[in-house]
Amino acid sequence: MIGRSITFRKILLLAPLLLFLGLAYVVPFLGVVRWSFTMPEVGLGQYRALLTDPLVQSVFIRTLRICLIVTAAVLVTAYAIAYVWVRGSSVQRMLAEFCILVPFWISVLTRAFGWLAMLSNRGLINTWLQSAGIISEPFALARNELGVIIGMTHFLIPFAVFPIASAMRSIDERVLLAARGMGASRTRIFWTVFVPLTYGGLIGAALIVFVFALGFFVTPAILGGGRSVMVAELVYLRIFQSPDWGLGAAISVVLVLFIGALLALMRRFIKPAHLIG
């Protein structure tokens, strides 16, 4: 009897959330999967379209290209600021933390708008360059792929800083001292000792950034201005502009499978606690 009542209490605590997500998330997702096979007609037609439609393919290729560029840009920039955040003087550490956390807490929409204010034809950069007489016509910085890459890099840097910084913090100081004691220069210690010891954090960061970038929607939609459509925006367009729910659903299913496979491959590098600052 006692055993049974413990089971009952355990279920009482665990079940509400499991049921909630099961009913409000997993079941509807199965509905989306069904859409992908039944809309507009039963069969694999939508998946065939994914493989053959040149428009869909160009969007997939553009998405992959942008994600790879953004991931590389984020890793380099996040590494530099994470290094100062972890190993700088106390003032440097505070400034770095401020610059990482403030944008992190500000909404994606506000940040995308900030980049429009920065990059658009009448924005900060073009106004300055024109009034300084350096250029006569505004540069096209937003409403294209460059704008999307800048905006996404900006959005994702904090997400990469957390795992990288946590890898940097766990480095044993004595290893660096040993390298120094044996006469290695600072540059040499950095590249041959310090950086290799943070590979775990770098891989984790790369994974998080790449996965987030793949499903990105708001920033490309605003900064791409409809000209540089990525996969997530394509789903939106297929549902709300040219009602083709089946194709939107099929893209969703493929995205989930792709990311599931990626995460399964890289499982040991993922620590959920690192996703939050």
Add this chain to the structure above:
Amino acid sequence: MSSSRPGPVILFVATAVALFLLMPLIAVIPVSFTPARFLSMPSGTLSLRHYQALIDNPAWGQSILLSLRIGILSSVIATALATMFGLGIWMFQPRFSALLIGFVLLPLVVPPVVSAMTLYFLMTALSSFNNWIGYDTWLGVTLAHAVMITPFAVVLILVALFQVDRRIDLAARGLGANLATRAFRIIIPNIKFGIATAALLSFVLSWEEIGVTLFITSVNAITLPRLMWMGLRDNIDPAIAAISVLLIVITAIILAFRIFIDRRRTIDPQ
């Protein structure tokens, strides 16, 4: 330590990155004071007309109230569910803990657009048999937000729980405390800061949620981000710069408050 203090090269790069991170947040400030009707830098005269527009146009006030209501309710739901789940995991250590936690974190890992599609399906299904919770209703948005923010609340609460010393719970148990006493008088007081952080983060995430909201609303349930989105797509309304400046200022204040509490907590642990 001195052997690995940042050198000039990395300091230079990090400074550039720091400026890059703050740049767009600073750029909205001058734009919000432009006298023009379109997104532009003010030249010469400054104007408060876009701040005035926030007051004059009732749509802004309404959407702020709606976002507050949705944010508070979905944050309460998410925090309550996450706290119960965390307690269950911590107190009973069920056999498939890792699997259960992984399951609960699904909405966090799945690409936002897929979650949006999934919740769109849910809302259209719900709308087919009731008028309250469903597509383009505020309760529907609340439900969808609760789904999206619960994983974050779970992570924060689990992190707080894993810092609790198991021996105090064992002591309470040894002294004959029942489950409710252990939960409410022993464990929850020890993670109250984690619960508060989870509630705050949940609220903020709901307050600024746009990806899912975009899929499940059209004309009735216009949250603040939804309204901003509408003014961002085609002709950019500088009123968005004004509201953005306000949001940035509020965020900075809340962040400063959090850092202040963090610091006080580390100096004076109760």
